[in-house]
Amino acid sequence: MTQSTVHDDEVTVTDAATSLLDRLPLGAKIAVVVVMPLFLIATFIFSFVGAGANPTPYEMPVTLAGPGEQTEQLADQIADETDEDAFSFTFTTKADAAKEDVESRESVGAIVIGEQDVTVYTASAAGAGQAALVKQVGAEVAQQLEMPMTSTDVAAPVEHDAGGMSVFFFLIVCTLATFLTVVILALMLPTARLGAQLGATAVASILGPIIGFFIISTFVGDFGVTFGSITAVLGVGMLYAFTVGVLTLTFARLAGLGGVLIGMILLIAASFPSSGGATSAALLPPFWQGVHDVWIGSAALEWTRGIVYFDGAQVEAWAGQLLTWTAVGIILLTAVSAWQWFRTTRKNTVSNAGPGEQSTALSEEIKLTQVHVSRRDRRPAISSTPRGNEIAEEPAPTG
Template identity: 30%
Template sequence: MTQSTEESRGAPAPGGFAAEIKDAVTARAALLVLGVLALQLAFAVSYLGAFHDPRPSGIRLAVAAPSAPAAEETARQLDGLEGDPLDAHAVSGEAAALREVRTREADGALIVRPGGGPDRLLVASGAGASLSQALEQVVGLAEESRGRTLQVVDAVPADAGDARGLSSFYLVVGWCVGGYLCAAALAVSAGARPANTARAAVRLGALLVYAAVAGLLGAVVAGPVLGALPGGTAALWGLGTMVVFAVGAITLALQGLAGVVGIGLAILLVVVVGNPSAGGAYAYALLPPFWQAVGPALPPGAGTYAARSLAYFDGHGTAGPLLVLAAWAVGGAAVTLACAAFRRGRPGAPVGSGLPEERVAA
């Protein structure tokens, strides 16, 4: 490189300060900055919208009483509370009520005692302290209005090392971060869009290996190392592998569709929308309708619910969340391969994202 070339690079752009700005801030950079601003705003709106005013809605409550008519009448009264905080239903007895709590068919259970004895409320802090506390508050006020006293029993308590039952959520968040960062690293190193289906398959294979390692390390840290979650390490390892691969496959698919911008779209889906709706800090029943509806269908929510089920409920309730994760994993992989095949089949199609600074894909 000659000295004149070096000097020309450091010289002001012809045309004054406006031209200097235009030369320093490219159109692509300006668009990316606007995208970051939109993502930041979406982050604030999503988290504030989900958490600023938690209100119980549709908390599942099993009701047992000395007689079936009494149980049905109590359930009807609780189900009709203003604001619909509870979704109450009668069960055949105390054993049935406890079984529903331990299998996640109900979030809690009210055992109505005959005479003036205190009724018992069964909660499960292993499913999250926010849910058990909300249930205790709502049922406590209802019992007080009926002139009855209440005894609260934690039927499925969170472990001592699992503060407020949040360890499952934070573990899944870590797995999700690993998933989209691994996919992003593949894009940074070799172009957002793979050149052909063989290379797309290689990326998916590399992601699968990473997911298995990340899943194992997360399960070991949460279990044997920190004692944050009870349950088997193997089950959590399998779940972690699914979460990491599902999120990574989503990110690869979005990169295949939108290039580098796909990384931002993955963050929008998983972090901006998925994390506040995951049922971690606040259970589904405490979230506004939008977040309550989308949470179970996204990887953070599905992973959090499954992790709590594995840790505290002997795996009950994991079928749905695992199907959600499998759908994202298979769908993401399929779209990734399809995008690579489509681009390969287009005559003269460019390999990268179409952005001038991006490397040709490997």
């Protein structure tokens, strides 16, 4: 039987203090144990394959520097040889401006046509795939102009960090730190109050990034940045991990195991492929680029990447994106908790009343019943015999 407990600051609905899985029949338990991992694996593979199986540029921002007519002609030729929407070119006549576009992350690469050679600027820390593609286009331009080509990587990843993948691994650690914490709490301690759940989430959001960064740094070092930058990276990881935890907690409190599956889809299967870590953002399909531009995984990764490799370039935009989702998560969790508290408190109004209050309520109910009965008794009786067909009573015998 379901018991309801009302606290001063929280309402929890328990089932004889049993866990969520204990309330399910044996067949359902087995199904949950088997289906949930398979569901996670299937969605994970489907999303990663869909996002990165065939990396193709889509509106990849590239800067072309050189004489105006020459650069425009080259852009038209490149567009003819590739898909029309493959590149989005920015034109300039200054080589320094082209390089600054790459350093500020306005473009993923730049091709500068000089008097004697062609110079290509890339930023492989933002994605080895897109950097290689820019070099390939630059080589074709140099071959067409019969000039030598030189390349400069303005944001190269540190040694032992091929393609800047360590930032992506850091994102995975921060995600799982709080996601798994909330899932375990939902399964093992379903009666925990909201304050306790948030406390555990906060602890995991602090320890997860610290432990993850320590492990990663043992292989790639400190990324060659200052202590202040490392602190900023940890701060971003903690904020992101807490946001993941709050959203997961909201889904779990709203839909139970179904909420956990929603969290798997949105916070793992949709977040990791669209983050731009495994596949460069400019090489993602249009749908995944759209997710990248609005979702939390990409916000945390690009914010971290900007601190580590781009001297803080464009961190304000990505910070705003992540903070927005943090605020949304807190608002949703507050709304869901308030709704559950109101619903449960309403159910418990009579059951939690004292003996005197219950007697009063019972007396009022009896009085209402008596009034209803008395009104019904005062109603005139309606004969079921049709008029004109009355049966005359025989006179009683005399004598």
